[in-house]
Structure formats: C-alpha cells, structure tokens
Amino acid sequence: MSRSWIMWGSAWALALSATSARAQPATSEGAAPDESTVAPSRNEEGPNPKPAELDTASGQRLKKQAASLQRLEREVAKQAAALAALQASADSAAAETFDSSSFAEAFRLYGFTDMGFQKIWWASDVVPAQLGATRASTFVLGNLNLYFDAAPLPEWRALTEVRLTTYPDGNPISLADPFGGRYARASSEVTDQNSAGGPWNRVKTGAIVLERAHIDWLGFNWLSVRTGLWLTPYGIWNVDHGSPTLIALMPPQFILQEIFPERQLGVQAFGAVYAGAWQFGYAAYVSNGRLHGQQDWSEGKMLGGRLQAQVTTPYPLTVGVSGFSGKDTDVERRITGFSPFATEELTTISADEWGLAGDVSLDVGDLRLRSEFVLNSKDYQNGKRPLVWNVPGTGDPDGLRWSTYALAAYRLPWLGLEPYVFLDLSAIASPEGQGVSGTSAGLNVHLSSSATFKAQYSQARFVDFVDRGHSHAGSGNRLLSTRLVLAF
Numbered sequence: 279m280s281r282s283w284i285m286w287g288s289a290w291a292l293a294l295s296a297t298s299a300r301a302q303p304a305t306s307e308g309a310a311p312d313e314s315t316v317a318p319s320r321n322e323e324g325p326n327p328k329p330a331e332l333d334t335a336s337g338q339r340l341k342k343q344a345a346s347l348q349r350l351e352r353e354v355a356k357q358a359a360a361l362a363a364l365q366a367s368a369d370s371a372a373a374e375t376f377d378s379s380s381f382a383e384a385f386r387l388y389g390f391t392d393m394g395f396q397k398i399w400w401a402s403d404v405v406p407a408q409l410g411a412t413r414a415s416t417f418v419l420g421n422l423n424l425y426f427d428a429a430p431l432p433e434w435r436a437l438t439e440v441r442l443t444t445y446p447d448g449n450p451i452s453l454a455d456p457f458g459g460r461y462a463r464a465s466s467e468v469t470d471q472n473s474a475g476g477p478w479n480r481v482k483t484g485a486i487v488l489e490r491a492h493i494d495w496l497g498f499n500w501l502s503v504r505t506g507l508w509l510t511p512y513g514i515w516n517v518d519h520g521s522p523t524l525i526a527l528m529p530p531q532f533i534l535q536e537i538f539p540e541r542q543l544g545v546q547a548f549g550a551v552y553a554g555a556w557q558f559g560y561a562a563y564v565s566n567g568r569l570h571g572q573q574d575w576s577e578g579k580m581l582g583g584r585l586q587a588q589v590t591t592p593y594p595l596t597v598g599v600s601g602f603s604g605k606d607t608d609v610e611r612r613i614t615g616f617s618p619f620a621t622e623e624l625t626t627i628s629a630d631e632w633g634l635a636g637d638v639s640l641d642v643g644d645l646r647l648r649s650e651f652v653l654n655s656k657d658y659q660n661g662k663r664p665l666v667w668n669v670p671g672t673g674d675p676d677g678l679r680w681s682t683y684a685l686a687a688y689r690l691p692w693l694g695l696e697p698y699v700f701l702d703l704s705a706i707a708s709p710e711g712q713g714v715s716g717t718s719a720g721l722n723v724h725l726s727s728s729a730t731f732k733a734q735y736s737q738a739r740f741v742d743f744v745d746r747g748h749s750h751a752g753s754g755n756r757l758l759s760t761r762l763v764l765a766f
C-alpha cells in the first residue's frame with residue numbers, strides 16, 4: 279500500500295508542475311533558463327523591443343512552452359499507467375488470496391450414496407438367521423459416504439471419508455446369558471429435548487463409520503508419504519472400495535472375513551516409476567496392525583506393502599502382489615486393589631500372522647475381467663483367540679486360510695446394460711463349516727455417468743474340504759440384492 283501512495287504522490291506532483299508551466303517560461307530539461315527567451319522586467323535597463331520583434335519572441339516562447347507541456351503530459355500519462363498496472367496487480371493478488379472460487383479449488387466435498395431392496399433366504403441352521411437377521415423382503419439404506427478433500431498446496435492433501443449410518447438401531451443385542459437368554463433389537467430412539475414440541479418429539483440417532491482419514495505429502499511421482507488411517511493397499515476390491523467403482527454388489531469372502539486388515543493406522547510410502555509403456559507402482563507401510571481400539575497394545579508393529587505393474591496398450595492390464603507380517607494383540611485391564619490402587623493387564627488376543635495376495639485386472643474392449651487370491655496364516659497363543667461371530671464355544675483356529683474369486687462382466691452396446699458372473703471360493707473356518715463357495719449373477723444398468731442401477735442374485739454354501747464329522751456343510755443361503763447408486 280505504501281508504494282501505491284508514493285505513485286499517486288508522484289502523479290500529483292507532475293500534474294502540478296504541468297499547471298505551473300502554463301504560467302512560467304519553459305526551460306529545457308536539465309538546463310538553466312535561456313536568457314534570450316526571457317522577457318526583460320520593467321526595471322531592467324536596455325532598449326525596449328519593437329512590436330515585430332516582440333511578436334516573434336512571444337511566438338517562440340509559446341512554441342517552447344507547448345512542447346514542454348506536451349512532454350510533462352506524456353510523463354504524467356506514463357506515471358498514471360504504471361500506477362494503474364501496479365494497482366491492478368495488487369487487486370489481482372488480493373482476489374487470488376480471498377476469492378471463494380480459489381477456496382473451492384482447495385477444498386472439495388463429494389461422495390456417493392446407494393439404497394435399494396433385498397431378500398435373504400436363510401437356511402434354518404445358519405447362525406445369523408437364528409440371531410436376528412430378517413427373513414422378510416425389505417428396503418435398505420446402503421451407503422452414504424462423504425469425502426472431505428483438502429489440497430491447500432499442490433504437494434499437500436488431506437482426505438477424510440465418512441460413512442453416515444443409522445446404527446446401532448436395529449442390531450441384535452444379547453440381554454442375558456447367551457445360553458438360554460434372548461436377543462433383542464437395539465433402539466437408538468431418544469427424546470428430542472430441544473424440539474419446539476418438547477420432550478414428546480422423538481428421534482433416532484445414528485453413527486458414523488470413519489472409512490479413512492489421512493494426510494498426504496505428494497513430493498515426487500516416485501515418492502509420496504501418507505500418514506493417518508488409510509485403506510490397506512492390496513488387491514482390487516479393497517482399493518476400489520466404493521459402490522460406484524466396484525462391478526459386483528456383494529463383496530468376496532476375504533473382505534467379509536477380513537483376511538487382510540481392511541484399514542490400518544500408521545505411515546505409508548508410495549509412488550510409481552515408468553519404463554516404456556509400463557508403470558511400476560509400490561506401497562510400503564508400518565502400522566499398528568489390526569485395529570482393537572485406538573492404540574496399539576504391543577510393540578510388534580505390522581509391516582507390509584504392495585507392488586504392481588500396469589500397462590494400457592494393447593489392453594488395460596494391472597497385475598499386483600501384496601503382503602504383510604505382524605502381531606494381532608488385544609488386552610483387558612482389571613482393577614485388583616484400591617489401597618494402594620492396582621490393576622492387572624490380561625492379553626485376550628495374541629497371534630503372529632502374515633498374509634500374501636495376488637490380483638489381476640484386464641479389460642478387452644467391453645469385457646472386464648477381475649480376479650484375486652488371498653492367503654493368510656495365524657498362530658495363536660493358547661487361550662488367546664477371539665470368538666467367531668461372537669458365538670460362545672467357538673474360537674478362530676490356527677493355520678492357513680485362503681480365498682479367491684473370479685469375475686467377468688461385459689458391457690452390451692445398448693441401454694447401458696452390463697451383465698456379469700461372479701464365482702467365490704474360500705477355505706475359512708466358521709461355525710457353519712470349513713469353507714464357503716458362492717456363485718452369483720448380476721446386472722448393472724448404467725443410467726448416466728453418475729447413476730447406476732445394480733442387481734445381484736447369489737447362492738452360498740458351506741463346504742468341508744476335510745471331513746471333520748460334524749459341520750453344516752451343504753447348508754447356506756440365497757440373497758437377492760438391488761441398489762440404486764448415485765455419485766456426486
């Protein structure tokens with residue numbers, strides 16, 4: 279601002295000089311007055327000029343004064359132009375700093391939602407069917423995910439994804455000892471004390487699922503750093519994550535059983551390099567491992583990463599491998615005394631585990647092919663294993679577990695139709711059997727670039743790869759699920 283005042287002052291000074299020049303004899307720039315052009319004063323001695331000489335001298339003086347005035351006016355114009363340019367630059371900088379459109383570019387809010395209708399035909403001996411899942415046809419609220427995406431500088435980004443839900447309303451809860459007790463549905467209904475209708479107004483509260491929340495430093499193509507809560511970088515399904523980008527509605531068993539941790543809290547380095555038509559990417563991380571609360575309960579951190587190779591010609595192809603190794607630990611603390619105050623820490627879950635995964639994604643014209651294979655090994659300490667589905671008398675066993683799926687989808691040339699088939703097979707211990715096999719068929723209807731209608735019919739069965747003499751092998755369920763998906 280001080281520079282602007284100086285420029286305005288210079289302009290005013292030049293203007294005043296130009297005004298005074300109209301009343302005084304002009305001088306050549308940088309020189310003393312020319313005595314031959316200055317009219318003698320009345321007190322000055324010397325002969326009086328003749329009328330013709332006076333007219334000639336006056337004309338010359340007027341010409342010189344006009345030329346000097348023109349030079350001053352040109353200088354004033356130059357100074358005014360410079361001042362205007364400086365002011366425009368200052369206005370532009372201020373607009374760039376405070377303009378709301380610039381803020382909109384630095385912060386974006388977007389997301390997706392899906393809702394629809396579904397029907398499950400449960401086998402009578404399946405645990406979820408006995409504990410509270412409905413056998414009726416029902417409309418459902420699927421996902422409502424919001425992304426808060428802030429990028430104040432090109433190399434910095436903060437991303438938070440939040441899913442809004444109506445939970446815990448409607449979830450089954452045990453009101454007594456599991457044996458002989460009863461299960462009821464939870465209610466989140468409360469009186470709305472702040473309502474204008476008074477305490478007679480009732481509302482149902484909900485909850486959020488924090489899908490991810492991390493800060494990224496995007497320094498180089500080959501090296502960026504992410505810290506916070508992030509989705510584990512493995513495979514296709516866990517990374518694509520959202521219903522607008524996934525082909526099938528129903529997740530594979532390794533997602534449902536979380537053979538790999540779905541998300542982790544820690545630090546991750548990632549990047550990519552190019553070699554010809556190929557892009558080679560990587561991710562490497564250290565984290566708290568599986569989330570039991572907000573903090574880690576052991577010094578055994580989880581280490582993992584992913585490598586992938588990607589090419590777009592002649593067909594888009596991505597091949598990836600992922601892995602991790604770490605400890606799965608959870609504890610409880612009990613008060614054992616008050617004088618003095620004392621506590622006891624009990625380790626309730628303790629296991630060493632590792633996992634490997636591979637994935638391939640190929641697009642050939644309108645044909646889309648996807649497949650993943652996931653392998654996991656857990657070794658629990660005796661008596662320190664979690665229940666399966668919180669069912670008493672069960673325990674997550676030691677040993678290898680694996681899961682795989684294959685998916686093929688084809689985009690038809692009319693009405694945005696894309697039918698697909700989905701095959702899923704897993705060796706995962708559960709109260710229902712040693713493994714799960716699933717076959718399903720689905721249809722996506724791409725209504726627009728933002729809206730898709732999805733429908734999938736699936737049949738799952740529990741299987742025994744080894745005869746244990748007791749299981750629910752052969753039983754299972756059928757599921758019809760539909761969703762209208764909208765990205766915004």
